[in-house]
């Protein structure tokens with residue numbers, strides 16, 4: 001079959017790869033669409049924080065497809081050396097979630113890794129209360145764009161979208177952000193904390209943080225009493241310098257989030273809620289489909305940043 005194969009750490013290439021065979025607890029999916037995520041780039045580069053996979057392997061951690069019995073599913077647990085960026089993948093049966101018939105393949109993929117990592121930090125890790133103020137860092141990315149809308153759907157009173165890309169911030173405002181903060185290296189430290197507070201109209205209750213680094217440190221300074229920062233990714237850097245008072249003095253909390261450790265019933269409920277909101281037109285995602293043969297271009301685009309548009313590879 002045709003597949004995007006990582007033969008040496010770096011960029012996957014289109015190659016022939018052996019057909020997957022399912023062992024016990026696994027199933028073969030006919031892939032309709034595979035999502036391109038930052039984690040795929042770091043896994044292919046051999047720099048993923050949780051360890052490196054043995055080469056060769058097929059790239060891609062999530063996709064939407066059909067099982068032999070006709071069921072349409074989203075999956076996120078391909079079995080090494082298989083991956084979603086191929087015509088077929090062997091995946092763990094326990095990780096399958098049903099996809100509603102009327103939902104587009106590309107949208108269904110976008111609501112997977114990115115959608116879950118936007119929604120669950122709000123609903124499950126932060127437990128956003130009606131009326132609370134939510135600051136979304138990286139609101140210019142795919143995850144952040146969903147988090148801005150998710151915060152509103154979960155009852156947040158005020159949502160502030162923050163990021164570097166002015167055009168993508170304008171899109172976040174179109175999609176419901178009440179205020180935006182653009183940071184570009186010149187606005188940093190306490191000035192950035194002040195900009196967050198000004199946009200929030202006071203202190204912030206919940207920070208959705210896919211960035212870490214300088215923006216997360218500044219956002220912690222804007223939290224009010226009982227505030228929570230949910231740490232999801234490190235797009236701005238693996239380290240942040242955080243003064244003790246930013247946490248201690250307000251009983252603030254930093255809570256981690258990884259989709260990998262979410263209880264199955266939480267994950268299924270979150271995915272179903274996201275699909276329902278998308279089908280009802282309450283949640284919008286921007287998707288660009290590329291043929292699998294353009295995997296190398298997709299890698300370049302994902303590395304450079306897609307301005308909040310989800311890239312999806314179609315085998």
Ligand SMILES: NC(=O)c1ccc[n+]([C@@H]2O[C@H](COP(=O)([O-])OP(=O)(O)OC[C@H]3O[C@@H](n4cnc5c(N)ncnc54)[C@H](OP(=O)(O)O)[C@@H]3O)[C@@H](O)[C@H]2O)c1
Pocket residue numbers: 037038039113114117137138139140141142143144163164165168210211215232233234235236237257258259260302305306307308309
């Ligand atoms: N924990 C989990 O389970 C989980 C699941 C999904 C994703 N994630 C992580 O969440 C993050 C976002 O994912 P995504 O799908 O939204 O990716 P994406 O669409 O590529 O967005 C990346 C975001 O990071 C920002 N960014 C990149 N480099 C930056 C820098 N040096 N300083 C400040 N901002 C920077 C981009 O802002 P600009 O537009 O301004 O460049 C953009 O908002 C990634 O780190 C990803 O690994 C974690």
